[in-house]
Amino acid sequence: MGKSSKERCIKCRLIIQDCICRDIPTFWAEHKITLLTSKKEERIISNTGRLLRCMLGNISTVYMGEKGWQKAVESEITRTDYTPVIFFPIPPVCDGHSIMENTGKPLNIFVLDTSWKNARRWLHKPVLMNLKKVGIKTVPPSEYILRKQSAENYLCTFQAVTLLMAELRPKGFDSVSFQIHEKFKLWVKSLARERGLTRTTARF
Numbered sequence: 001m002g003k004s005s006k007e008r009c010i011k012c013r014l015i016i017q018d019c020i021c022r023d024i025p026t027f028w029a030e031h032k033i034t035l036l037t038s039k040k041e042e043r044i045i046s047n048t049g050r051l052l053r054c055m056l057g058n059i060s061t062v063y064m065g066e067k068g069w070q071k072a073v074e075s076e077i078t079r080t081d082y083t084p085v086i087f088f089p090i091p092p093v094c095d096g097h098s099i100m101e102n103t104g105k106p107l108n109i110f111v112l113d114t115s116w117k118n119a120r121r122w123l124h125k126p127v128l129m130n131l132k133k134v135g136i137k138t139v140p141p142s143e144y145i146l147r148k149q150s151a152e153n154y155l156c157t158f159q160a161v162t163l164l165m166a167e168l169r170p171k172g173f174d175s176v177s178f179q180i181h182e183k184f185k186l187w188v189k190s191l192a193r194e195r196g197l198t199r200t201t202a203r204f
């Protein structure tokens with residue numbers, strides 16, 4: 001029986017005995033996440049956008065290129081209860097706090113959950129082009145050792161979004177962020193072990 005035929009959890013995609021989904025708190029932040037991804041990306045076991053969906057409550061997904069995706073994006077952008085922004089770590093970026101102060105509304109953060117190359121392409125889609133960009137101020141070393149990193153400070157979607165959340169300080173996030181992070185490290189470790197990956201520089 002090959003590795004691929006092992007039964008996996010449909011949520012975290014780890015083999016059943018390693019599943020991290022039990023006891024994961026679902027955190028409802030005042031900021032919404034709109035995850036832009038693709039069916040192809042979702043099939044990748046090491047995709048971390050899926051983990052965000054297990055752990056965050058205020059999140060919705062749009063599959064880029066699928067029927068109606070533009071309409072779905074537009075209706076997210078035109079929501080009156082949030083200020084739409086796009087998370088992209090290349091300067092110049094706006095400060096999330098000042099945007100919130102100016103509009104008095106929480107953010108609807110569009111997250112490009114795909115490869116670096118695709119993310120740059122998606123960023124230039126007409127429907128997304130006018131969104132204000134937000135970034136993170138301090139980028140720690142990546143803890144994600146499962147995919148080749150295209151740049152020294154490349155962070156996976158999960159790490160990037162949770163760091164942004166920490167900087168935006170949604171109410172109550174402090175108390176769950178440690179727990180969420182521990183689950184993430186466990187998840188990376190399990191997948192790495194499954195794949196026989198060891199890296200002396202792995203930062204756990």
Ligand SMILES: [Zn+2]
Nearest residue numbers: 009012019021
């Ligand atoms: Zn699971």
